[in-house]
Amino acid sequence: MPPGGYSWWYVDAISDDGAHGLTIIAFLGSVFSPYYKRSGRSDPLNHSCLNVALYGPQARWAMTERTRGAVSRDEHNLAIGPSAVRWDGDVLEITIEERDKRLFNPFQRRVCGTVRVYPEALNPAAFALDPAANHVWHCLAPVARIEVEMTSPAVSWQGRAYLDHNRGREPLEAGFRTWHWSRAHLKEGAVVCYEGERSDGSLFASALRFGADGAPEPVDLPPVAQLPRSAWRIARVTRSDIGVARVRRTWEDTPFYARSELASRFAGEEVVAVQESLDMQRFASPLVQFMLPYRMPRKRG
Template identity: 75%
Template sequence: MEPGGYAWWYVDAISADGRHALTIIAFLGSVFSPYYKASGRGDPLDHCSLNIALYGPQHRWVMHERPRSCIAREAHHLEIGASALRWDGNVLEIDIEERDTRLFNPVHRRVAGKVRVHPEALNAASFALDPAQNHIWQCMAPRARVEVEMREPGLSWSGSGYFDHNRGREPLESGFDTWHWSRAHLSDGAVVCYEGERADGSVFASAIRFDRDAAPQDIELPAIAPLPRSKWSVARRTRSQIGVARVRRTWEDTPFYARSELATKLLGEEVAAVQESLDMRRFASGAVQFMLPFRMPRKAT
């Protein structure tokens, strides 16, 4: 990876009964790392992390940054500390061995188990998010079956999920001021909406439908559906066939980022959507950079 660059692999899932959800993000050159930013971003692999968020009755949140000495990677295998991701061409297997991060609490609980992501179909196409192609997004599996077997905390569930990959050649805040993203499953495929404002002031927006075989097709943008600001006052919005959407649950609420589950309507179907809004101007502020180490501490092992 070149200096200033990044890559991440993202998984989200909601349990069949709706009581549980998760997101897992493996970062190389962690785009939200205050340490990577302060270092001048000369060595992406010296700033890596595995972010794990378990939502529901037994909430856990993990994000410890680790240096190059704690990273091992091959074409289909990535180790970050004691955790690992393996791809065999059909299944993404994630072995988790971490400690959680709680503000103002010195006790870090063990978070350990296994997550398996079974894509229904794979998409090979990538999409540039800027004209210079400095930021690339690939929806690898718009639909997936996800199995969760956690030893700590004791959780076992399965549900529907999603798997994608982003990579870039420059810091995220160099390319974007804000973005809004959402994904939703349809009865015969999925829809992903991506939009925002680039750092140069230009805007972008797209809606892509993936069929059952994960083949992508651009579709007409649904109407903008405003959402209430998060508790940290992050501006949120999404897309809906009728221009209306409802926040079911806000999973993550931070000074610069919000992730939510929505009820909305797309292509004639009432759907549940996973949505995120990001404000990179806030991320770059001195106040947020001061707070971030408390939420994502750096470890030597």
């Protein structure tokens, strides 16, 4: 991984009963780290973390950055501090041992348990998000099952999941001003929409449909569906067959990004989608950089 680069693995899921949601992101060269940015981004591995967010009853949020000495990895295993991600045969197993961080509250609750992701379809193809291929996205498993067994908080559930990987050779804000992303499971396969504005002002937009076997196929972009701005006034945009979508829950509402659960329509099907909107100009602002350490602590040693 070059200086200034990054790599992350992302999982999201919604429980079968709709009560719970989850995102887990393993970052090497954490793109949203104020410490990585201040350091000049010379050593990506020295800024790594496992971000765990549980939504719904007994919600938790953890993102503690760790140094190079706390990271070990090989072809099938990645350990970041006391947490670990590993491929065990055909299963992605995530062992979580973290602490949550709440503003104005010094008491940190444990966030620990095991999450297992069972891909139902695998996609071998990765896609560049810019002409120079400085930023690459790879939807690894557009459709998967998940088992969540948390001991703290004490919640257990099963549901449908999604798994992807992003990597880059430069800071995210060097490539993009904004982006909007969404994914939705269909009766067979899934659909993913990506669009935004690059740092040079050029626009990009695409939609991919993944079949039941995981094979991707470009499809026509559905009409734009405007969503209400988040409480932090982040502009949210998605795509829908009829140009209309509804925010069911806002999972994350921050000064520079929002993650939401939507009711939408793709390929003639009513779907539940996960959607993200990101404003990298907001992220790079001095005020946001000042605020971030209160939410994202760094553990030394």
